[in-house]
Amino acid sequence: MKDYSVPENHSLNRDELRRRKGYKKGLQLSILLLGEKGSGKLTFLNNLCGQDVSLSDVDDSDIAKDAAIKNGHSIEDTNSEYKTAHLSPGLKLVTKRVYLNDELGVPITLDVILFPGCGDNVDNSQSSTVIKKYLEQQFENVLKEEVRIMRNTKDTDGRPHVCLYFLKSTPRGVKKFDIELMKTICDKVNLIPIIPKADGLTETELALHKDIVRQEILRNDILVFDFKNDNLGETLTLYDMDIDSDTKISNYSPTTKIKDISPFSIVCSNTVHTNTENGVKHIREYEWGSLVVEDQNTSDFIYLKAILLGSHLQELKDVTNNVLYERYRADVLTEKNIHYDIPSSSCIDEGSRGSISNVSTRRSTPSKTLGNLGMSDENTYNIYKEIDEKNKIIENYQKKIDSLEKMLTSPSKNRA
Numbered sequence: 001m002k003d004y005s006v007p008e009n010h011s012l013n014r015d016e017l018r019r020r021k022g023y024k025k026g027l028q029l030s031i032l033l034l035g036e037k038g039s040g041k042l043t044f045l046n047n048l049c050g051q052d053v054s055l056s057d058v059d060d061s062d063i064a065k066d067a068a069i070k071n072g073h074s075i076e077d078t079n080s081e082y083k084t085a086h087l088s089p090g091l092k093l094v095t096k097r098v099y100l101n102d103e104l105g106v107p108i109t110l111d112v113i114l115f116p117g118c119g120d121n122v123d124n125s126q127s128s129t130v131i132k133k134y135l136e137q138q139f140e141n142v143l144k145e146e147v148r149i150m151r152n153t154k155d156t157d158g159r160p161h162v163c164l165y166f167l168k169s170t171p172r173g174v175k176k177f178d179i180e181l182m183k184t185i186c187d188k189v190n191l192i193p194i195i196p197k198a199d200g201l202t203e204t205e206l207a208l209h210k211d212i213v214r215q216e217i218l219r220n221d222i223l224v225f226d227f228k229n230d231n232l233g234e235t236l237t238l239y240d241m242d243i244d245s246d247t248k249i250s251n252y253s254p255t256t257k258i259k260d261i262s263p264f265s266i267v268c269s270n271t272v273h274t275n276t277e278n279g280v281k282h283i284r285e286y287e288w289g290s291l292v293v294e295d296q297n298t299s300d301f302i303y304l305k306a307i308l309l310g311s312h313l314q315e316l317k318d319v320t321n322n323v324l325y326e327r328y329r330a331d332v333l334t335e336k337n338i339h340y341d342i343p344s345s346s347c348i349d350e351g352s353r354g355s356i357s358n359v360s361t362r363r364s365t366p367s368k369t370l371g372n373l374g375m376s377d378e379n380t381y382n383i384y385k386e387i388d389e390k391n392k393i394i395e396n397y398q399k400k401i402d403s404l405e406k407m408l409t410s411p412s413k414n415r416a
């Protein structure tokens with residue numbers, strides 16, 4: 001497995017780093033934000049995007065809604081009333097597409113998915129199931145599209161590439177509901193736990209809460225996105241930033257491993273401060289003074305932003321597609337008794353590293369077709385039937401083309 005940490009004697013320039021991380025291609029990211037009401041999701045989103053992301057003007061063409069509704073679950077899609085999720089019990093689904101002008105001049109399309117009401121109801125027992133089904137539905141959509149002759153994977157791909165899970169600090173540690181939900185979805189989406197509103201905690205409390213979250217994650221076998229040996233220096237270089245060495249109490253250095261600072265503790269704010277020198281900054285004001293959200297010593301916010309929109313954007317997508325989806329795909333096809341060859345050697349390319357190791361699922365030519373399917377599996381049967389029919393049509397056309405070609409190559413014979 002490749003080690004992406006920067007060797008001590010070689011500092012990568014920006015171009016090399018961009019190439020390594022595939023920074024230039026595929027700058028679209030889908031983010032799922034989970035966490036109880038008031039945990040700071042929307043404020044974080046505003047700060048991440050550098051703009052006011054209003055969720056009240058969500059348009060109907062949003063990516064996730066159809067899949068969830070088709071799935072037959074009681075997700076009530078909502079636009080303007082998501083703020084009242086607590087009044088009308090249930091789980092809602094809100095999606096939003098935001099266009100970002102990335103600071104390095106590369107535009108990014110951010111698809112945001114939220115489930116207002118998640119964890120806020122008196123009875124939350126259905127939330128985990130619904131969200132899991134929703135994620136599976138996204139995988140299923142891609143799988144169905146893949147076997148079609150005329151594929152349109154771009155428009156049917158609603159898979160979130162990362163789930164930021166907001167874990168508010170409580171005197172009793174992490175809530176049982178949050179643990180259960182993280183456990184349920186962690187093999188379907190790259191999970192990154194977040195401690196929001198870190199300004200409400202003293203340094204000791206924050207360290208303790210980080211520790212508790214880490215322990216709960218380990219104890220409950222929750223798979224979180226694995227940053228391997230990636231370090232902050234590399235991540236910040238991509239954002240044309242260095243570790244702020246001027247500051248009095250910087251806990252981090254360029255060689256600090258990202259995995260060592262997770263879960264990310266963040267401070268966010270909706271108060272915007274614009275000045276010509278530093279551009280748009282967000283300020284959190286207190287009686288005793290103010291904090292700049294984007295400052296490195298305020299919280300882990302700026303590191304998280306650089307990771308999501310820079311250094312790890314492509315990797316989050318690669319792991320979603322090559323690890324999480326491939327595993328789902330292998331599971332589904334095995335369950336449906338479709339004997340695809342699954343070689344024992346791993347095919348996850350070197351760049352596609354992630355939280356789930358030991359996944360060895362390679363797509364290869366199907367070794368069996370229609371005749372091998374269990375007839376009870378109507379859906380799969382229909383898909384393959386459709387393929388067979390389309391293949392026949394193509395064969396007929398091919399025959400016609402062949403005979404036309406023959407006519408053209410021997411005109412004299414035909415004329416005679």
Ligand SMILES: Nc1nc2c(ncn2[C@@H]2O[C@H](COP(=O)(O)OP(=O)(O)OP(=O)(O)O)[C@@H](O)[C@H]2O)c(=O)[nH]1
Pocket residue numbers: 035036037038039040041042043044083116196197198199200266267268269270
């Ligand atoms: N002190 C402090 N307050 C914060 C922080 N982030 C957000 N808030 C405040 O917390 C409140 C709730 O924030 P939201 O961003 O609306 O939270 P949310 O999770 O989107 O809530 P819902 O939309 O109701 O699900 C707002 O008043 C924010 O200003 C933070 O880092 N520190």
